[in-house]
Amino acid sequence: MAENTDKMVIDGVELVGIWKEFMPSRILYEDVTTEFLDEVKKLPGGSTIARCYQCGTCTGGCTLPEFVDKFNPRGFINLVRRGHYDILVSDYKDLVWKCVSCNRCTHRCPKGVNTQEVVRAIAKFLEDRKVFGKLTNDEAFDEIFMDEVLTDGRIDEVKIVKDFYSKTGRLKDMMSGDQLSLGFKMFTSGRIKLFGGKIKDWKKVSQRLKEELQ
Amino acid sequence: MKTVLVIGGGVTGLKASHELAQMGYNVSLVEKEDFLGGQVAKHKYYKLAPDMRLVSEVLDPVIKNVESNSNIKVLKHSTITALSGNAPEFKVKIKNSKGEAEETFGAIVVATGFEHFDPTVKQEYGYSRFKDVVTNAEVEELLNPNGPTKGELKRPSDGKIPKKVAIFQCVGSRDKQVGNPYCCRVGCVVSTKQAIEIKEKYPDTEVFVYYMDMRMFGRGWEELYGKAMEEYEVIFTRGRGAEVTLKNEQLSLRAEETIMDRPIQHSVDMIILAAGQAPGDGTIEAAKILGIKQNEYGYLAPKDDFLSPNESSKAGIFIAGADKGPLDVENCIVEGAAVAAKVASSLK
Structure with a gap:
């Protein structure tokens, strides 16, 4: 314990000869931790x-x-x-x-x-530390993307988009004219495929991956 | 005339004396204390940054060189009281416990050094009010196995090992309030070194350094700073310590964490003040007696900072080391050798 040589308490406020102690503290944060x-x-x-x-x-x-x-x-x-x-x-x-x-x-x-x-x-x-309540769009996308990789080993764009909208509760938005025409353009130009291919024996790899992730 | 008077038995004076004696000069080394080694010996410095070398490895050979050299007359417990004559024939009165005697010298080297800044003036830090607020010089003594606590960092109030230690940088330096607007040049590295020493000895103790800038300009200093952060987990916080109070019987410091715009209060067990350097009483006294110029802070002023850094304003009187401004041990030794060369070339 440190010794205070000129200890003085007035109305519960301890004064150590520093005038600032009379004034309310502006301190916002206490006790730094590592x-x-x-x-x-x-x-x-x-x-x-x-x-x-x-x-x-x-x-x-x-x-x-x-x-x-x-x-x-x-x-x-x-x-x-x-x-x-x-x-x-x-x-x-x-x-x-x-x-x-x-x-x-x-x-x-x-x-x-x-x-x-x-x-x-x-x-x-x-x-x-579970500071996130509801999933944000970013996190929902991350989860779906990971799931897709784990189950199929390949990215099926249509499935991802569908899962993403359903997970965030916006399936209606997906069916909007904008999205559909965008989807159609991407399909005709070969940017997306309706069915992502399968990888041979992916289940074994997937099993191993899941084990590793746990 | 091949006689030289060296004033001050610190590392600078010792090195200068030895170099001059090696060149055949008769040296009288005047030291006011009854030991050699100056502040280094007085405060029992333990290790030297950045190599963590034991001070004894450096200081002992320097002292031994002087004591074993027959060309050097070591006058402990002595001071100079008066000067008359001019170069190259100075008449100096040297006083010791036995009395006063006048001797003649061809040249004078002033190596009176510095003194640690006394933080009592910074009353907001509570030094001398709170027992557990100590200076960095006192910590050197605590960490030294030959010191009062045999190398244990026992805090002065109850002898316990502190669990949380805060170090305040720039106490009495970069501070116009106390008249020292200059940088002490060693505080940063000494604090980093002490933080590492504490963490090495007590890995469970947390060390927090409160700084404005970490000025790690010397050889290996920046690397030491990195090592403290990475290997020893010393926490460096940008923000100068503002004040120390008591809270629930514990030391509590206030500072602003300037990176976060956030004022903080932090309870710790012990606070180390990295007190800077100030011109020693010996330096001020010597300047008065010898009639040489000082700068605005009291340090000795060279004739020309660039062209003749070791000459004083008076011909035949030379200056070196920490009496010219804050300096570390490594560079004090360099200064000692430099001034010896300058004396030798002017005393032919």
């Missing part, structure tokens, strides 16, 4: 987070801010590292997922942080 940093570090891809020295090269060159305001890899790293979990959840939980994995940040990082992987790890960290 618990989140340790957690992210252990996730796949998260190990390089400790190298960051907050220069901002990643965010400066990021593809996304042009389209997604406030997307800030440097900021995510700092929030985790300094334990500002509340801000991460309230302001950034829907943003962390938007990374398009262009890897510009990773290639440019002067400190050897694998930024793209770290951002993914942070997203995973949030997912593990």
